[in-house]
Amino acid sequence: MKQKFILLVCLILVGKQLHAQIPKLSEKSQISLLTCAAGDELYYAFGHSAFRVQDSVLGIDVVYNYGTFDFNRPNFYLNFVKGRLIYSLSRRSFERFLFEYELEKRWVKEQILDLTLDEKNQLLNFFETNFLPENRDYLYDPLLNNCSSITGTILKDQFGDEIVFDGSYLDQRYTFRQLVRQNLKLNSWASFGIDVAFGSVVDRKATVEEHMFLPYYAMRQIRNTTKDGKPLLARERTILDYNEIKQTSFFPLSPLFWFIVLLLFTAVVTYLDIKHSARSRWLDLALFSITGLIGLFLFILWVATDHTSTPWNFNILWALPTNLAVVYVFVFPQQVPKWFEKYLIAALVCMGIMLLIWLIGVQIFSPVLIPLLLTLAIRYVYLLKFTKA
Known part of the structure; x- marks a missing residue:
């Protein structure tokens, strides 16, 4: 006990000595x-x-x-x-x-x-x-x-x-999302990733x-x-004194380019599916798996982390975490379950709600998402018709 007391006194004295060593400016x-x-x-x-x-x-x-x-x-x-x-x-x-x-x-x-x-x-x-x-x-x-x-x-x-x-x-008070976008090219993977990870909380005006x-x-x-x-x-x-460094970009490497490619590819595959009354399970498996994983990650950022910028993220209305739970529909060749039709309708409704949220300004989404949303809509609508056939 005595040794601990002596140690404590020494620490206090050392702390005071260090503080006393701060010089007085001239x-x-x-x-x-x-x-x-x-x-x-x-x-x-x-x-x-x-x-x-x-x-x-x-x-x-x-x-x-x-x-x-x-x-x-x-x-x-x-x-x-x-x-x-x-x-x-x-x-x-x-x-x-x-x-x-x-x-x-x-x-x-x-x-x-x-x-x-x-x-x-x-x-x-x-x-x-x-x-x-x-x-x-x-x-x-x-x-x-x-x-x-x-x-x-x-x-x-x-x-x-x-x-x-x-x-x-x-000139005006900007939202946090607008302020971040001022420093990044909108059609870049960094900007797209940040936009998707940010929740609606960053769409309030900053003081x-x-x-x-x-x-x-x-x-x-x-x-x-x-x-x-x-x-x-x-x-x-x-x-x-140097010039401002300008961010460079190469369109074929941008997210918009690849989402347009995905949209065109999905449109062609869907046309062939219609023509042959078929269902390209591999494409749907990929789309549902990737969007499900993204949605699960966004949901975790929302509810299970301390980030102040990721709660209330309505990107999960297109990146549905539940998509991961239904991928087995595309893996096994059995008949599509009856509830899947209702699930597809619900998925389309969720995308509609997302667009409404976007229009009224509750959350601003990246415009780069548009080709990806069209890709999902094409497959959801086709699968809906296929399940009814």
Whole structure:
């Protein structure tokens, strides 16, 4: 018991000593927000934000980066699927931070904040305390709690109601889905996959502060933010000046191309089936199996994970998880069961409800889905007629 007490006292004293080692910034110090350009990979497609603290008198020039994650963390991919991905605050020299963006030729802009010396030291103390091993990890959310949105959260937490985010610079308030689409080509597998995984919850309009989950909007917001009635932005400069990286695409590799091919192929096979009074079990087996698996995955994302962006996903009205339960109809050559006709009618009704949900704006679906929906409709209608014959 005595040894434990001594150990506890030592830990407290060490903690106080470490906290006391945080330097006091000089009058020449600056704290700024760094915004980095988007890249051509999905991970870099939205850009990046980080804080920079510099003091020429003390020889300090470091970047506090809330966008750090570790692939080697236990159960990384499982936690990613579950929506329990852990990100961390890292600290590195500005020179090392900048090297990556020089290498990839991505621009970097700096916005120096107009803060008093006490406020600068307050922020530095916050960053250093947050950087302690027991504090640096946080639960990441791509829309609500990421390296960019945390910018507004920190400013609000540290300076309270003195910080006012003016949203008059926005042409309009966008939904989360619209904001994500602004950074991705609509006819890309990344955009299509995100659109399908997102539920109707992302089709609400983001608040002015919530727009800051995208680094470019965070940068624009800093230009339109006041602290105690005065502009928060002291001045802005470009550190690395490169052209914006444009996403390239090749139509034959896009989802729309392959869904059109699938639609044409299904139409031809269905025509031959009609002509020969046949039923291509292999095609129906593939369609029902794939849509069933997609639907099951979307349902799991909805009810069994912590993702805030995947609940109430009405994509399961076309990707029916129950399709997996009826694939045996296409495997065995026996007569089609009587209930299958009602199932097909229900599947068509579900697709009709989905279109209605789309029209009234409850959930916005990817237009790339249209050829796929037509493919399913063709086979559902044909199978319905075949079962009645």
